[in-house]
Amino acid sequence: MTRWGWIDVIAKRRGLFQGQLLAVLVVGALVSAIVPGSSPGAAAAKPHLTVGGKLDTEAQLLTKLYVLVLRKAGFDVTEKSKLGTNDIVHNAIISGQIDLYPEFTATGLARLKLTTTHNDQQDYALVKAGYEKQFHITWLAMSPLNDTYGICTTQAKGATLGTKVSGLAQAAPKLTVASPPDGTSDPNVLPGMKAAYGFTFGKVTVLDEALTFPAVQQGKADVNVCYTTSALIAKNHFVLLDDDHHLFPIYHPAPIVRDATLAKAPEIATALNRLAPKLTTEVSQQLQLQVVNGASVTDAATTWLKGAGLL
Helix, strand or coil: CCHHHHHHHHHHHHHHHHHHHHHHHHHHHHHHHHCCCCECCECCCCCCEEEEEECCHHHHHHHHHHHHHHHHCCCCEEEEEEEECHHHHHHHHHHCCCCEEEEEHHHHHHHCCCCCCCCHHHHHHHHHHHHHHHHCEEECCCCCCCCCEEEEEEHHHHHHHCCEHHHHCCCHHHCEEEECHHHHHCCCCHHHHHHHHCCCCCEEEECCHHHHHHHHHCCCCCEEEEECCCHHHHHCCEEECECCCCCCCCCCEEEEEEHHHHHHCCHHHHHHHHHHHHCCHHHHHHHHHHHHCCCCHHHHHHHHHHHCCCC
């Protein structure tokens, strides 16, 4: 073949390559026109998320855990922990200021003006359906963590009084209970003892929840109404009596997400539902204890997530 023949072959092949390249570019342009913001081989960007939370230490930890897990899943997240009270955080998600936050089943029932069924799954079904209907908000998977009320005491007194609330019946008229104010006002706590257990305590001393523990340690009370995930249970080596007649409401946390946000990014559910079953009452107690002992919320949450294989 002559030199000019080889040149003709090269030119034809170059022309073929240029034609193929042009075809690829045309197809890419068509895809971009059909799917706005897309490009060949590139995935759609995840939406920015704002995660809120309430004021207490447990809420700060839950908020941080959600934020870290979502960032791990590739989301750009703005954290608004310690945003405010129940009403403030609820209004923030309704108005779209935040996309999601950790809420508790019993708190959700109160928001819907419903009472607990004392059944985990039934309470969850009620809040899930109610929030969807009234607020267009989805409850994702709830955790076994139960931040409710309980009756606590020292290990020494527990050895005498027993491990169940029902076991206090005979001694109750002679016992003093130290309680936070909400323990005396909530119908499902001390005011409900008579109906559920058939007894009331001989004396009630109202204190801040943190002060109910030293009251028992100092002999000013025999038992105390505590929050079941309180770090002070582990810190003070108290025992939590079994609520064997199921008086106290059920407070299981779950991420609640605006439907509009979830529709844009269903991967939110995938990421947070993996976290849900690992959050137990004992995990919350230990994380809060770390914070009480000086660890930052970020450090406590990060270390635990790494240990749980989620970060």
